[in-house]
Amino acid sequence: xxxxxxxxxxxxxxxxxxxxxxxxxxxxxxxxxxxxxxxxxxxxxxxxxxxxxxxxxxxxxxxxxxxxxxxxxxxxxxxxxxxxxxxxxxxxxxxxxxxxxxxxxxxxxxxxxxxxxxxxxxxxxxxxxxxxxxxxxxxxxxxxxxxxxxxxxxxxxxxxxxxxxxxxxxxxxxxxxxxxxxxxxxxxxxxxxxxxxxxxxxxxx
Numbered sequence: 001x002x003x004x005x006x007x008x009x010x011x012x013x014x015x016x017x018x019x020x021x022x023x024x025x026x027x028x029x030x031x032x033x034x035x036x037x038x039x040x041x042x043x044x045x046x047x048x049x050x051x052x053x054x055x056x057x058x059x060x061x062x063x064x065x066x067x068x069x070x071x072x073x074x075x076x077x078x079x080x081x082x083x084x085x086x087x088x089x090x091x092x093x094x095x096x097x098x099x100x101x102x103x104x105x106x107x108x109x110x111x112x113x114x115x116x117x118x119x120x121x122x123x124x125x126x127x128x129x130x131x132x133x134x135x136x137x138x139x140x141x142x143x144x145x146x147x148x149x150x151x152x153x154x155x156x157x158x159x160x161x162x163x164x165x166x167x168x169x170x171x172x173x174x175x176x177x178x179x180x181x182x183x184x185x186x187x188x189x190x191x192x193x194x195x196x197x198x199x200x201x202x203x204x205x
Contacts, residue, residue: 062171063167063168063172064173065114065117065119065121065172065173065174065177066119066120066121068164068168068172068177068181069110069114069119069121069123069177070121070122070123070124071164072107072110072161072164072165072168072181072184073107073110073123073124074124074127074128074131075157075160075161075164076105076106076107076110076161077124077125077126077127077131078127078131078134078135078157079102079105079154079157079158079161080102080103080104080105081103081127081131081135082099082102082134082135082138082150082153082154082157083099083100083101083102083103083104083105083154084099084103085099085135085138085139085150086098086099086100086102086103086150086154087099087100087103089139089143089146089150090146090147090150091143091146091147092147092202094198095147095150095151095198095202098194098195098198099150099154102154107123109180110123110177110180111123112180113174113176113177113179113180114174114176114177116176117174117175117176117177118174119174119177134153134157138150138153147202147204148199148204151195151198151199151204152199154195155192155195155196155199158188158191158192158195159188159192161184161188162184162185162188162189162192165181165182165184165185165188166181166185168181169181169182169185
């Protein structure tokens with residue numbers, strides 16, 4: 001499922017609505033751990049909480065598939081929680097519409113790719129310490145500065161996810177996951193253009 005492409009479509013409409021603003025209700029966060037299992041002997045240790053690489057660092061081209069999958073899932077969790085913060089606090093209604101889409105990013109397509117590729121990996125369902133610190137800092141931003149801070153954080157998180165996906169798509173070891181990564185990289189690039197366009201048009205850089 002190409003969730004990020006929905007964000008790009010939402011952004012096309014949101015550009016026309018950027019001058020509007022209205023309050024938004026707090027978004028609730030919920031998650032449950034999902035384990036993808038198939039007949040494979042490949043395993044890898046989960047990244048430690050607080051490891052910045054699990055939140056934002058690009059994946060090396062030779063990263064093992066379970067490690068890449070966990071990093072990609074953690075990136076999704078980070079974008080979800082940044083989006084949830086945006087839904088709760090963004091003043092610009094157009095940007096808030098995009099945040100609502102990003103707050104609902106799932107990892108289901110990644111799970112399917114792992115299963116198809118015969119890979120066993122337990123995907124994280126809770127944000128690590130580094131990601132939690134980023135979201136906490138965003139939530140502590142004063143209201144007058146929040147819209148600009150939101151765009152900076154979401155763009156940074158998505159750009160890191162794009163870079164990691166491109167690296168794995170170029171030389172990853174599992175074909176099904178490489179295909180997923182290539183689709184994600186393309187969708188992230190499209191969405192980043194939209195986010196940066198809103199950042200520029202609203203002078204929120």
